[in-house]
Amino acid sequence: MTKSSEVAVVGGGIIGSAIAYYLAKAGHQVELLEAGKVGSGSTQAAAGMLGAHSEFKEFGASLYSFARTSQAMYEEAETDIRSLTGIDIERRTGGLMQLVFNEEEKEMLLSQFSSLKGVTWLDCPTVTKKMPGLSKSVLGAFHMAEDVHVTPEIACRGFHTAASMLGARINAYTSVDEIVKESDHYRLRTSKGEWQAERVVIASGVWSNALLQRSGLGTPIFPVKGECIAVTNTQTPLTCSLFHDQHYIVPRNNNELIIGATKIKNDWSTEPTLGGLQTIVEKARKMLPEVDKMPFRRSWAGLRPQTSDGKPLIGEHPEMKGLFIAAGHQRNGILLAPATGKMICDLIGSNVVPEEWKEAFRVDRLNTGEEVLM
Ligand SMILES: Cc1cc2nc3c(=O)[nH]c(=O)nc-3n(C[C@H](O)[C@H](O)[C@H](O)COP(=O)(O)OP(=O)(O)OC[C@H]3O[C@@H](n4cnc5c(N)ncnc54)[C@H](O)[C@@H]3O)c2cc1C
Missing domain, CATH: 3.30.9.10 (D-Amino Acid Oxidase, subunit A, domain 2)
Structure with a gap:
């Protein structure tokens, strides 16, 4: 039987987990589909620094303002996650x-x-x-x-546990092999059968290319x-x-x-x-x-998950309406998770998102022109 949801998030690292959290908090019906154990990709390897200043040299103005926003958002996320789940994401002050x-x-x-x-x-x-x-x-x-810094695997667990308390469903060991555009929805072929969703977010970290390439966005992540x-x-x-x-x-x-x-x-x-x-x-x-x-x-x-210009891809596919991408956060995915989750949530909810961010993180800016649609 085909399962259905409003939004399917593909990938359960810190980025997919934060997206699921902000979407669920805004009242969306979310399914998170993760190929392995949630948080077992790059996220569990990270040190957890929220280094908006220490990474400043690598950032342009738009990424710096996004990083500072995200860094500040951790304070509220920490409190919300603790009150919803009892999880302490170990946000340590001291700088x-x-x-x-x-x-x-x-x-x-x-x-x-x-x-x-x-x-x-x-x-x-x-x-x-x-x-x-x-x-x-x-x-x-x-x-x-x-x-300051957090403990990444605990922060990731905090986001997806809070998402699940708010109604999101977290499906571990469910790999998405194909995303097919149908008339008014997407059909996802997964290792656990078919899924249907009005909107899909690809948040599969360094492994996103397989799905991006089939949507005509090339292979921008290495x-x-x-x-x-x-x-x-x-x-x-x-x-x-x-x-x-x-x-x-x-x-x-x-x-x-x-x-x-x-x-x-x-x-x-x-x-x-x-x-x-x-x-x-x-x-x-x-x-x-x-x-x-x-x-x-x-x-x-x-x-x-690196891109050639050092910025993540965050936004909607230019031609495939309802297909969103949030990947390529390179060495700052823990830092950028809250702002990424909120930005995807705002794009899906048609809320205001700063034009500067939309332009800087446009998902087709690195398009290598390979392959066409799913
Ligand atoms: C050594 C090291 C230190 C770091 N230190 C920091 C730091 O101090 N601060 C910081 O901000 N960042 C740091 N980072 C970077 C940070 O870890 C990453 O940017 C971040 O974890 C990326 O998160 P993600 O959710 O995009 O990817 P991931 O955590 O890799 O999650 C992607 C998930 O998608 C799943 N997936 C893949 N394909 C599919 C599919 N087809 N179907 C379903 N699921 C799929 C994978 O199993 C994986 O769990 C560090 C990274 C490393 C390696």
């Missing part, structure tokens, strides 16, 4: 310290951050007093108080592998994340430190390599020499 080791680095970052509110320069005595375990060779640090390590912090209290040269150390509530991450383009493997782990250990040691003494817990690798 992020971008460490600086020489004058050249300081000048470069000063020019980047001078226009931003919420970024403060701390000199070496101040920063090492705050965090005694830091490397003695730091010149200082830029403190970004609002670049993987960027990232490797991480978790250690037990037996040495020094760390009140905020440390960041330097695209690498980081993030403290979790369970006393783990997450050390990451490599960036390897077009590598689909999900096993960490010794070389990759060695690189991140060296970068971590430069920031916090005491990591050497900390017991190793585990290592892993995940695939960031």
Whole structure:
């Protein structure tokens, strides 16, 4: 028997889960279809930093305003999720310290951050007093108080559990193999039979190409592998994340430190390599020499869904009305999840969405012109 719903969301990572949550909250009838376990894709590999400032260099103006909006939305999401589900998404305050080791680095970052509110320069005595375990060779640090972090797999669980409390149905181990446009709805062929939906949202992360290509949008997403390590912090209290040269150390509530991450383009493997782990250990040691003494817990690798211009695809298909895409959030999907969920919800509900965002994240802007319709 064909099952039917108003909106089918394909993919149960943090993006699909946040979309399901905002849609269900606005009163839409939602089915989330996830090929594996919910949250088991890139989301479970992430460190969880909400780094709107620390990632500023990579963002244009539109992505920065979207990132800041999303970062702020976490506060309300945290409260709502807790009251609906009892889940604590572990949003840890304290922010992020971008460490600086020489004058050249300081000048470069000063020019980047001078226009931003919420970024403060701390000199070496101040920063090492705050965090005694830091490397003695730091010149200082830029403190970004609002670049807090969450625990990604718990935040993802929070979003889809809250969605389900609000009436969404979450279908794990249900892979969508084909999406076919019929006269006034979409038919989805899945590993668990056929589904019918008035609207479909493709939120399948790095695996979205298979479905995008068939809709004529080409293959705009490629993987960027990232490797991480978790250690037990037996040495020094760390009140905020440390960041330097695209690498980081993030403290979790369970006393783990997450050390990451490599960036390897077009590598689909999900096993960490010794070389990759060695690189991140060296970068971590430069920031916090005491990591050497900390017991190793585990290592892993995940695939960031990257696009060639570094921005996600968020919006409606230009020709296939009712087909929406929310994918390609690269290294910032945890940060961008609430704003993405809300934007898709507003597009579906025909509510106002800033033109700047619609244009920046247009889903056909990277169209490689391959294949036609589903
Ligand atoms: C090492 C590392 C560190 C990171 N650190 C951060 C960070 O600190 N902050 C931050 O903001 N971001 C970070 N990221 C990026 C972040 O993890 C991703 O941007 C985000 O998880 C993408 O979410 P998603 O829901 O789009 O993808 P995913 O989490 O991969 O979810 C997609 C889901 O779709 C499912 N799926 C695929 N195809 C189908 C199909 N045909 N049918 C049904 N389901 C399907 C998959 O099983 C998967 O569960 C990091 C990533 C990595 C790898």
